[in-house]
Each structure stands twice: as structure tokens, then as C-alpha cells.
Amino acid sequence: MASLDQSKTIIGSEEWCSFPDMMIPALKARIDSGAKTSSIHAFNIQPFRRHGLSWVSFEVHPIQNNRRIVIRCEKPVADRRSVKSSSGLSETRYVVSATLKLGEEEWEIELTLANRDSMGYRMLLGREAMGKRLIIDPSQRFCLGRISPKRVLAFYEKAEPKKSGLKIALVASNIDLYSNQRILEAGEERGHEMEFLDIKQCYMKLDAKEPEVHYRGGKSLDDLDAVITRIKPNMTFYGCALTRQFESMRVYTVNSSDSIAQSRDKLFSLQLMLKSGIDIPTTGFANSPMDTKDLIEMVGGAPLIVKLLEGTQGRGVVLAETRKAAESVINAFKALRANLLVQEFIKEAGGKDLRCFVIDGKVVASIQRTAAPGEFRANIHQGGSASVVKITPEERRLATTASKVLGLTFAGVDIIRSQNGPLLLEVNSSPGLEGIENATGKDIAGMMIASIEKKLGWKRELATAIAEEVS
Structure with missing residues (x-):
């Protein structure tokens, strides 16, 4: 039996580490000798040039399931490398060099930058970074010491985002929807001032020199940096008008009024797609019930899909399994003067x-x-x-x-x-x-x-010294 190399440090299947040069004092890493490269959770990855060299800025959520604490880093680009993720998808990632501190030792390693939100660990330590320094005992965990959740948070006290960011409004109809809550939460976590605006409570002043939008009670919305538009279908007309008003006030809006209007007109949007060479299911459109039989033939007969132009989230979509059923549904919708599309059914x-x-x-x-x-x-x-x-x-x-x-x-x-x-x-x-x-x-x-931050050129301040180093 081979003897144990006493010069090597024994580590478990997971360990606490730190990156002093990135001001990351505590990060839980998964030790994986099956992975060649090491990876750190990074998002908002933006390449830039400095003194003629390639650099990259990125942000890190160092604590799992905690998006409020964010560390912004800048590093020279060491390489760009194709890496296959655990899902089997290959992607090109930026590679940077950083100083890893594990236990009492420090050394330079290469890290690929990847979004690891869906992973169990913010850091994966691969075999290339281990070199001849480490021996893994997969039956053990935290051989180099544990760090309590309270102490980890204490390390990052100075990294809490300050309300010195952008002022972003979310224009929608229901503040309680999951999507709206998540957007507001995400903005707050990143240090921005978020405001929910009920679209029905907004009104506007059309003026060539001083266009304005007011909110209930007369509040003037003249200090917004950006507006996120989430307009439900039955508010499309007013929502697009309100979005155009913000655009006239030179407030950055996502999405724009024109893009929303085009996406909501299903017939027009499909025509634009075909013009751009995008394939769609064979689709028919008519105004008169007299054309029903030929309309059905156009799309290959029954079964077929009948779809209201104003429908959303699956509403107003009917499967007609026979020709007779298709004629009945189409004629019934036409009798109500509803605009509809007839579309081939993709059985496979x-x-x-x-x-x-x-x-x-x-x-x-x-x-x-x-x-x-x-x-x-x-x-x-x-x-x-x-x-x-x-x-x-x-x-x-x-x-x-x-x-x-x-x-x-x-x-x-x-x-x-x-x-x-x-x-x-x-x-x-x-x-x-x-x-x-x-x-x-x-x-x-x-x-x-x-x-939005990228579009407006807003950057979080680089991390400075954060509490003490992990001992």
C-alpha cells in the first residue's frame, strides 16, 4: 500500500476558502477532482480594455442563497476557454488568475467565470488548481475548519449594497405577481431604489418642451433613470402611450413602446418573422365566415389550432380535432367579431x-x-x-x-x-x-x-478591505 505523502494537505469534499486579491474572505468550495478546471460563480460579466489589454469585470454572490451581498471584481483576462457544463452544454468562458487561500497556504490558480446560480456551491475547485499540494478524503468535510453562518455574514458587513444606485420604476398592474416581486427584490438587492407604478394610476402631460408623467396624488415622475414595462394585454394601448411618454422624457425604457406594440399584434409579428426568414406553423387569417372552409384547407385541414389575436398565457387557444368542430369554432368567434388565427397542429x-x-x-x-x-x-x-x-x-x-x-x-x-x-x-x-x-x-x-446597469453605464464600486481575513 502506498504511503501517505506528509507534505500534502488533506482536504475533504467541501472546504472554506478565500480570495484575498478579490476581497472575498469566505467562500464555500466543492472539491471535485473529476473536474479539470476551477470555477467561481460570476454574473454581470463585462469585458473591457485597460492600457491596451483585455480585462473583465464581474460580480459575485459569495454566499449561497443570498443575493443581497455582492462583490464586484476586475481582473485581466488570462484566456477564453470552451468548457462543458454539468448539463452537457459547452460554452466559452473567461478565465482569470486569482490568489486562492486554503487553510494556511496561498497560491495562484486559474478560474473560469460562470453563472452557478443553479449549482449547490459558489465555487468548484478542480484538479489543475490542486497540483501536488492536496490530497482529498471524500469521506470528510471541512478538514481545514468550519465557519459559522454568523461569522460568514460578519466578514461581508461592508459589502451590503448602499442605496446609491439607480432609480428604477416597474410599470405594471399587480404588485403581488411573482415576476413583479422578483424584479423589485433584485433591484433592491443590487442597491437600487425601486418603485412600483400601477399603470392605471399614471397620467401624462403632452408638451413639446416639458413632457411629464404624474402618479396618483400629483407626484411628478421626473427623476427616474429607467422604467421596466410589464403591460398586460388589455392595457396595451394605454401602456404603450405611457411608455412613449417616458421615452419623450428621455427615460430609458425596457421594453420600448414600438417593440411592445409589435409583439402584441400577433398577426403583424408573425408577418415580420416570415419576412426575416423565421419559420412558423402554417397560419391562416380571414375576416369573413364565408371563407371558413378554404381557410381550413390552407393550414392542412383538421386537426388545427384556433387562436385569438388578443389571447395570452394559453387563453383563447382552441384545438379543433375535426373539420366540423373547426368550422363551428371559427364561425362562433367570427360572429363575436373576434380577430383570430388558424394554425396547423404540430402533432409530433x-x-x-x-x-x-x-x-x-x-x-x-x-x-x-x-x-x-x-x-x-x-x-x-x-x-x-x-x-x-x-x-x-x-x-x-x-x-x-x-x-x-x-x-x-x-x-x-x-x-x-x-x-x-x-x-x-x-x-x-x-x-x-x-x-x-x-x-x-x-x-x-x-x-x-x-x-439596465450595463445600458446606463452604472457600476458597483469595487470591493475594498472587508473585515478581517479568514484565519
Whole structure:
């Protein structure tokens, strides 16, 4: 039996470490000899140039399940490397060098920057960083000492965000919705002043020189840095008018009035998609009930989908399984003077579709939605389920192109898989966060706030000395 090398430090399957040069005094790391590279949780990753060299700024939530404490760091870029994540998806990550302190020893290691929100640890220590210094005893934990939760928080007391950030308003209708609460929470956690504005309580003054928006009681909204618009369908007209007013006041708005209006007009948005080369299910549209039979033939006959133009979250979507049923549904809607689309039914999709969340032209998360038993369409608002899915490069391109065509900064892009490739269903300008955050474990709301910070050029101050070092 080989003798134990006394010159090496024995560590367990998880240990507390620190990064003195990044002002991170305590970080719980997962020790994984099966991983070649080491990784640290990083978000809001932004490359920049300094003295002609490539640098990267990034932010770290050092404590698991605590988004309030944030450390901002800047490092020279050591490399850019393709790394395969635990989900099997390869991505290109920035690599930086940092001083790791583990127990009494310090040495330089390479770290890849990756969003580890959905992981159990903010840090993964791979075998390259261990070198010939360490021996792992997987049956042990914290061989180099434990740190109590109270002490960990004490290390980061000076890292609590100060209310010196941006003033951001969320314009919506219901403050109690999960998505709205998460956006407000994410902004507060990152040190911004967040304000919820009920769209019905806002009114405006149209003036060429001094346009204004007032809130209930006469409060003038003249000091906002940014406005996040989350407008429900029946408030689209007034919501777009209000958004245009903020734009005339030179307040940064996400999403813009034009992009919201285009996304809400389902017929127009689909025509724009086709013009841009994006495939959709074969779709028909008519004004007269006299054209019903030919309309059905256009999309390949029954079964088919009948969809109200004003519907959302699966409402106003009907599966007509026979020609007679299709004629009845279409004529009934037409009798009510409702605008509708008739669309081919993609049987091979099996009641599943994809939701891709796009921020700034990049898919930041994606899920597969599965219909509830007895339903034909996947919808988590009607008993469906959601799970993490690996999307193809073609599906990723479709999602980013669709959001770009409509000019949306934040978008939920719905895609269905067919035997002829991915097809676009629709693009949502006010996508919900609950299903996709819960399924993926990602801080989508925080990414939305980070997007605004980047657009407005706001940066959190770099960390300075934080309490004492871990002994």
C-alpha cells in the first residue's frame, strides 16, 4: 500500500476558502477532482480594455442563497476557454488568475467565470488548481475548519449594497405577481431604489418642451433613470402611450413602446418573422365566415389550432380535432367579431414547447413546458410542468433573431419542435419569471437589472478591505 505523502494537505469534499486579491474572505468550495478546471460563480460579466489589454469585470454572490451581498471584481483576462457544463452544454468562458487561500497556504490558480446560480456551491475547485499540494478524503468535510453562518455574514458587513444606485420604476398592474416581486427584490438587492407604478394610476402631460408623467396624488415622475414595462394585454394601448411618454422624457425604457406594440399584434409579428426568414406553423387569417372552409384547407385541414389575436398565457387557444368542430369554432368567434388565427397542429410536438428567455439578444435560460394531462398545449398557468432543456444552436438563433426583429430587450420566445425543425409560436414582451426561475435555478430578475446597469453605464464600486481575513 502506498504511503501517505506528509507534505500534502488533506482536504475533504467541501472546504472554506478565500480570495484575498478579490476581497472575498469566505467562500464555500466543492472539491471535485473529476473536474479539470476551477470555477467561481460570476454574473454581470463585462469585458473591457485597460492600457491596451483585455480585462473583465464581474460580480459575485459569495454566499449561497443570498443575493443581497455582492462583490464586484476586475481582473485581466488570462484566456477564453470552451468548457462543458454539468448539463452537457459547452460554452466559452473567461478565465482569470486569482490568489486562492486554503487553510494556511496561498497560491495562484486559474478560474473560469460562470453563472452557478443553479449549482449547490459558489465555487468548484478542480484538479489543475490542486497540483501536488492536496490530497482529498471524500469521506470528510471541512478538514481545514468550519465557519459559522454568523461569522460568514460578519466578514461581508461592508459589502451590503448602499442605496446609491439607480432609480428604477416597474410599470405594471399587480404588485403581488411573482415576476413583479422578483424584479423589485433584485433591484433592491443590487442597491437600487425601486418603485412600483400601477399603470392605471399614471397620467401624462403632452408638451413639446416639458413632457411629464404624474402618479396618483400629483407626484411628478421626473427623476427616474429607467422604467421596466410589464403591460398586460388589455392595457396595451394605454401602456404603450405611457411608455412613449417616458421615452419623450428621455427615460430609458425596457421594453420600448414600438417593440411592445409589435409583439402584441400577433398577426403583424408573425408577418415580420416570415419576412426575416423565421419559420412558423402554417397560419391562416380571414375576416369573413364565408371563407371558413378554404381557410381550413390552407393550414392542412383538421386537426388545427384556433387562436385569438388578443389571447395570452394559453387563453383563447382552441384545438379543433375535426373539420366540423373547426368550422363551428371559427364561425362562433367570427360572429363575436373576434380577430383570430388558424394554425396547423404540430402533432409530433406531443404537447410540449420551449420557452427561451432572451436578454440583450442572448438566451440566458430555456425550459421545456409539458401540457397537463388532457391538454394539448403546454402551459404552466394551466397545470403544465416545466423542466430544464438543452436547446440546439438553431433554436438559439431562432430565439435571438425573433427578439431582435421585434426590438425587445427582454423577451420570452416560444418555440415548437417539428419534424421539419424548430418553429416559432410567439414572442412575449412581458414574460413570466416564476416557471423559468424555479426550473433552472437562475436569477433571471437579477440579469434583467444587470442589463439596465450595463445600458446606463452604472457600476458597483469595487470591493475594498472587508473585515478581517479568514484565519
